[in-house]
Amino acid sequence: METIPLQQETEDYSFLPLIHDIIKWCETFDVLRMDKDSPDVHQELNKLKTKIQETREQILAMPGIETNLEQQQQQLQTLTEQVHTKNQLLHKYKGLCMFDIPKA
Amino acid sequence: MRSARSDANMAASEKSTKERLLSTLDDLEVLSRELIEMLALSRSQKPPQSGEDNQVLELLVQRDGEFQQLMLQAVEQGRLQQEMLGLDKELEKRDSDIQQLQKQLKEAEHILATAVYQAKEKLKSIEKARKGSISSEEIIKYAHRISASNAVCAPLNWVPGDPRRPYPTDLEMRSGMLGQMNNPSNNGNVNGHLPGDALAAGRLPDILTSQYLWQSTDVSMGMLPPHHGNEFGPGHNKENEDDVEAMSTDTSSSSSDSD
Numbered sequence: 001m002e003t004i005p006l007q008q009e010t011e012d013y014s015f016l017p018l019i020h021d022i023i024k025w026c027e028t029f030d031v032l033r034m035d036k037d038s039p040d041v042h043q044e045l046n047k048l049k050t051k052i053q054e055t056r057e058q059i060l061a062m063p064g065i066e067t068n069l070e071q072q073q074q075q076l077q078t079l080t081e082q083v084h085t086k087n088q089l090l091h092k093y094k095g096l097c098m099f100d101i102p103k104a
Numbered sequence: 105m106r107s108a109r110s111d112a113n114m115a116a117s118e119k120s121t122k123e124r125l126l127s128t129l130d131d132l133e134v135l136s137r138e139l140i141e142m143l144a145l146s147r148s149q150k151p152p153q154s155g156e157d158n159q160v161l162e163l164l165v166q167r168d169g170e171f172q173q174l175m176l177q178a179v180e181q182g183r184l185q186q187e188m189l190g191l192d193k194e195l196e197k198r199d200s201d202i203q204q205l206q207k208q209l210k211e212a213e214h215i216l217a218t219a220v221y222q223a224k225e226k227l228k229s230i231e232k233a234r235k236g237s238i239s240s241e242e243i244i245k246y247a248h249r250i251s252a253s254n255a256v257c258a259p260l261n262w263v264p265g266d267p268r269r270p271y272p273t274d275l276e277m278r279s280g281m282l283g284q285m286n287n288p289s290n291n292g293n294v295n296g297h298l299p300g301d302a303l304a305a306g307r308l309p310d311i312l313t314s315q316y317l318w319q320s321t322d323v324s325m326g327m328l329p330p331h332h333g334n335e336f337g338p339g340h341n342k343e344n345e346d347d348v349e350a351m352s353t354d355t356s357s358s359s360s361d362s363d
Contacts, residue, residue: 013171016164016168019164048136055129059122059125059126062182063185064178065122067121068119072184073184075188079188079192080191082195083191083195089202090202090205093202093205
């Protein structure tokens with residue numbers, strides 16, 4: 001079940017299907033009419049161009065990829081340790097009571 | 105060869121994911137364009153050049169695979185980024201809690217320091233009082249002595265109109281050293297002596313003895329010389345009152361204004 005969404009994701013990011021369609025179109029085209037200036041070819045080419053541009057914009061908008069994975073994991077670990085340390089400090093200071101306060 | 109590859113890998117790993125994605129995408133664009141152009145040329149030209157096509161195709165497939173892996177990694181990094189944002193918010197909250205605690209601790213320290221200081225001062229005062237302690241009887245006796253002359257409270261029988269005053273009047277001042285300095289006729293009698301001393305020595309004129317009867321008749325013996333203690337008995341009061349009344353009629357006297 002987990003592999004299916006993964007495959008779908010990889011297919012979304014792959015350009016091979018579009019390139020395959022263009023190549024296929026070129027081959028069939030050539031066999032039938034020897035005319036490479038058909039609007040359908042340009043349409044397929046535009047599709048590819050558009051997809052590349054959209055993917056580029058998507059990459060620029062994606063958060064958290066300014067560093068590589070290892071650095072990010074290190075930052076995450078550092079943050080986790082800081083949170084843990086501060087939690088311990090707070091727990092220690094809030095529980096620190098040296099005086100016997102009589103309950104009213 | 106291996107070192108070159110490892111260097112390339114190192115360089116690739118140091119680059120951010122965004123840079124690698126954009127670079128791979130650019131490669132894909134270039135390769136796909138090249139492949140399409142080669143295909144278009146190969147159709148127009150008679151001998152097909154499949155070797156170069158295959159190479160470009162293989163590179164394209166490889167780059168596409170890399171690109172997909174990088175996109176998956178980018179998605180994972182996006183998820184980690186969300187987690188890090190959550191941790192950042194928690195850290196901010198913890199920081200503000202710590203700052204709040206710090207403020208409260210400083211306040212408590214200040215209050216405690218003030219309290220300790222005040223307590224130490226009080227202990228010092230207590231110690232000082234203990235060292236110079238006086239019995240209550242002595243204090244009461246002293247209080248009686250200083251209030252015997254009616255300087256702190258009017259006599260019980262004092263009424264408005266009574267010329268008696270708790271301070272020296274004009275006549276008393278004039279009969280003193282400074283007053284006698286301007287009056288050469290009396291210099292021989294009281295020169296160099298205070299009225300009190302002259303009174304004690306029995307040299308002061310009788311008219312002036314009445315000036316001191318603004319003091320209470322029940323003055324304690326400790327205030328006056330012992331052998332003159334009876335001179336201010338009740339029998340002298342009427343004369344003194346007359347003299348005081350005479351004194352009070354003196355319009356030049358500013359201190360005898362009766363109410």
